[in-house]
Amino acid sequence: MAERTTEEVAQIFSAAGDSVTVINTAKASDETDTEYKDKIKRNVDHLEIIKGYTKNDGTTSIWTTEDFTAIDKAITDGKKIYE
Numbered sequence: 001m002a003e004r005t006t007e008e009v010a011q012i013f014s015a016a017g018d019s020v021t022v023i024n025t026a027k028a029s030d031e032t033d034t035e036y037k038d039k040i041k042r043n044v045d046h047l048e049i050i051k052g053y054t055k056n057d058g059t060t061s062i063w064t065t066e067d068f069t070a071i072d073k074a075i076t077d078g079k080k081i082y083e
Contacts, residue, residue, distance in 0.1 A: 001056065002056075003055055003056055004053075004055075004062055009062050009063070012050055012053065012062075013050075013066055015050070016046075016047055016050050016071055017070075019043040019044075019046045019047050019074065020047070020070050020071060020074040022039065022040070022043045023040055023043050023044065023047075023074040023075075023077060023078040023081075024074060024077070036081075037081060037082040038082075040078045040081045040082050041078070041082045043074075043078060044074070044075050044078035044079060044082075047071050047074060047075050047078075048075060051063075051068065051071065
């Protein structure tokens with residue numbers, strides 16, 4: 001597999017923002033507590049996975065200067081919801 005391009009890395013980071021939004025959104029009135037917690041956990045898991053993405057060497061991160069402040073906060077806040 002070829003290394004991810006700069007554009008692909010940017011798309012992955014953008015998708016992470018979608019998960020941050022989901023985590024920061026209140027429970028919908030038609031969701032059960034279990035459904036809500038499951039949704040939050042899936043998005044936290046997604047964020048943790050993408051933070052760990054590496055280049056083909058398996059050790060070098062694909063991330064360079066991206067600001068993970070909002071992502072890290074969403075992970076922390078999300079875990080408080082389902083743990």
